[in-house]
Amino acid sequence: MSALDTFDDAVLRVGSLSPTPEQVPSFGVAGSPGTRLLAGPAHSMGSETLASHERRLGAVDSVCSTPQALRDVVRASGLLGRGGAGFPTATKFDVAAAAPGTPIVVVNASEGEPASAKDRTLLELRPHLVLDGADLAATAVGAREIVVYFHRSHLRANAALEQALAERRDAGRASAHVRMVDAPGRYVAGETSAVVSYLSGHGALPRRGAQPAAQVGIGNRPTVVNNAETLAHLALVARFGAAWFAQAGTPEAPGSTLITLAGSVAVPGLVVEILGPVTIGHVLERMGGLDVVPRAVLLGGYEGTWISGEAAWHTPLERHRLKTLGISLGCGLVAVLNDQVCGLAETARLLRWLAGESSGQCGSCVFGLPVLAGFVDDIISGKSGRGELRRLREQAASVRGRGACGHPTGVVTLVESALDTFAPELASHLHGAVCDALDGPDHFPLPRDWELAL
Amino acid sequence: MRAPIDAVRIVVDGAKCDGHGICALILPERISLDAWGYASIENDPIEDTRTLARAKRAVAACPVHALALVGPVDVIVRLRRGAGRRPRDRAR
Numbered sequence: 006m007s008a009l010d011t012f013d014d015a016v017l018r019v020g021s022l023s024p025t026p027e028q029v030p031s032f033g034v035a036g037s038p039g040t041r042l043l044a045g046p047a048h049s050m051g052s053e054t055l056a057s058h059e060r061r062l063g064a065v066d067s068v069c070s071t072p073q074a075l076r077d078v079v080r081a082s083g084l085l086g087r088g089g090a091g092f093p094t095a096t097k098f099d100v101a102a103a104a105p106g107t108p109i110v111v112v113n114a115s116e117g118e119p120a121s122a123k124d125r126t127l128l129e130l131r132p133h134l135v136l137d138g139a140d141l142a143a144t145a146v147g148a149r150e151i152v153v154y155f156h157r158s159h160l161r162a163n164a165a166l167e168q169a170l171a172e173r174r175d176a177g178r179a180s181a182h183v184r185m186v187d188a189p190g191r192y193v194a195g196e197t198s199a200v201v202s203y204l205s206g207h208g209a210l211p212r213r214g215a216q217p218a219a220q221v222g223i224g225n226r227p228t229v230v231n232n233a234e235t236l237a238h239l240a241l242v243a244r245f246g247a248a249w250f251a252q253a254g255t256p257e258a259p260g261s262t263l264i265t266l267a268g269s270v271a272v273p274g275l276v277v278e279i280l281g282p283v284t285i286g287h288v289l290e291r292m293g294g295l296d297v298v299p300r301a302v303l304l305g306g307y308e309g310t311w312i313s314g315e316a317a318w319h320t321p322l323e324r325h326r327l328k329t330l331g332i333s334l335g336c337g338l339v340a341v342l343n344d345q346v347c348g349l350a351e352t353a354r355l356l357r358w359l360a361g362e363s364s365g366q367c368g369s370c371v372f373g374l375p376v377l378a379g380f381v382d383d384i385i386s387g388k389s390g391r392g393e394l395r396r397l398r399e400q401a402a403s404v405r406g407r408g409a410c411g412h413p414t415g416v417v418t419l420v421e422s423a424l425d426t427f428a429p430e431l432a433s434h435l436h437g438a439v440c441d442a443l444d445g446p447d448h449f450p451l452p453r454d455w456e457l458a459l
Numbered sequence: 460m461r462a463p464i465d466a467v468r469i470v471v472d473g474a475k476c477d478g479h480g481i482c483a484l485i486l487p488e489r490i491s492l493d494a495w496g497y498a499s500i501e502n503d504p505i506e507d508t509r510t511l512a513r514a515k516r517a518v519a520a521c522p523v524h525a526l527a528l529v530g531p532v533d534v535i536v537r538l539r540r541g542a543g544r545r546p547r548d549r550a551r
Contacts, residue, residue, distance in 0.1 A: 211474075213472045367473035367474050367497070368473070368478055368495050368496070369499070370473070372494075372495040373493075376494075400494065403493050403494065403499065406502075407493075
């Protein structure tokens with residue numbers, strides 16, 4: 006029994022998540038009443054069976070039986086991709102359906118963010134929801150082949166998926182051929198062009214193509230690469246319609262959103278579904294077990310934005326509102342840094358790892374990121390002054406926006422937001438204070454093989 | 460009717476750029492080389508025809524075909540048609 010299991014049992018037993026049906030809760034974990042993707046059995050019950058899934062949700066609305074009708078419902082719902090970029094799913098489908106060749110659907114659950122767990126958790130707990138969505142996407146674009154791109158080393162997700170596919174085969178639910186592919190364990194391997202490149206038989210390298218994957222993808226066939234969470238939403242949109250979908254979320258970004266809590270919270274890796282207006286502080290208090298305002302929060306992933314705990318506490322946890330503040334919610338990571346750890350030392354640690362995760366294609370990334378990491382290392386060792394700080398800012402600005410993918414720009418976002426958020430720490434480091442970026446329970450997780458390689 | 464050229468931009472594929480640096484000699488006002496010698500491009504639309512002519516030469520001069528002009532399809536096609544001509548040919 007893991008910490009996660011005892012945690013969600015406790016939450017359900019206390020019934021703290023608005024047990025009254027008329028009051029719609031604004032967030033919840035697996036099994037909480039009022040949730041959408043995570044509704045159903047609690048985390049401790051493990052993977053949901055096909056029988057339970059179909060009893061709970063029923064069949065897909067017959068209105069969505071033709072590809073065009075289904076695409077119209079997706080268009081009306083305003084569903085945006087949940088991999089981080091927020092691209093309209095309906096546009097992707099329309100492009101793929103109109104492009105020459107038979108399309109392929111890819112379920113992207115590779116989730117390269119080390120601390121994010123939402124896609125893995127969806128596959129583990131609600132595999133049929135994701136597979137329903139993949140089947141619907143295949144119907145919408147006329148595909149006969151589905152590829153599930155994920156890490157088979159996530160054993161529980163792998164087992165859940167294998168069992169779910171067997172159940173669907175036995176029940177005659179399989180409409181398209183489903184293939185499971187083990188994604189390479191690199192940060193950039195989940196980027197759409199990298200996924201397409203890998204599934205075409207090359208390395209998982211991001212490309213800067215003239216045409217989108219939905220037009221020319223795997224083996225030059227139109228390829229719809231959707232995040233696992235997007236497809237799970239699609240399974241519900243096809244059942245309950247666009248109007249129901251828009252009851253959660255905001256007009257700019259309709260529907261609920263999955264986030265992952267990480268860092269110094271009660272249960273790192275806990276996936277929470279956000280349904281309505283709620284502040285980051287409220288979620289951290291109720292779901293993260295925080296009783297004091299933390300030093301800082303890293304939003305959106307390791308290539309996301311640091312903001313101070315005080316600023317984060319009253320900020321709404323909502324994709325569009327954060328975007329107006331210049332913050333991307335990305336993959337939905339909310340990582341908490343307590344005041345036992347120096348934020349710059351933590352940034353230096355993440356930077357060293359991220360620099361090594363470059364796919365090695367673009368000069369500005371290959372040479373630029375290690376230089377940025379080196380500058381921050383020197384700062385936390387107390388070796389730097391104002392001059393080095395100025396050069397760090399110049400180098401960071403020169404790397405922003407370069408390269409064939411978003412990796413260098415993301416790293417610059419992390420560095421620049423760290424310099425702003427940890428200004429007091431920065432000042433003391435510039436006066437010679439020394440910090441060590443050691444590993445421990447207070448730090449953010451990094452893949453284990455990287456730690457061993459050091 | 461001539462299509463407006465103000466929507467044409469020059470872009471670099473960072474994965475292809477090997478830092479030969481020829482483009483920065485031809486089009487210094489738009490392309491600079493970073494600390495490691497790779498092309499860094501100012502990405503605003505190219506307004507005047509002289510800059511556009513040199514942008515075309517920069518694209519043609521790149522040994523690894525890392526540069527491209529992007530814009531509305533009809534404009535790019537018209538530009539490509541004249542791509543082989545050097546400015547002095549036209550003056551004659």
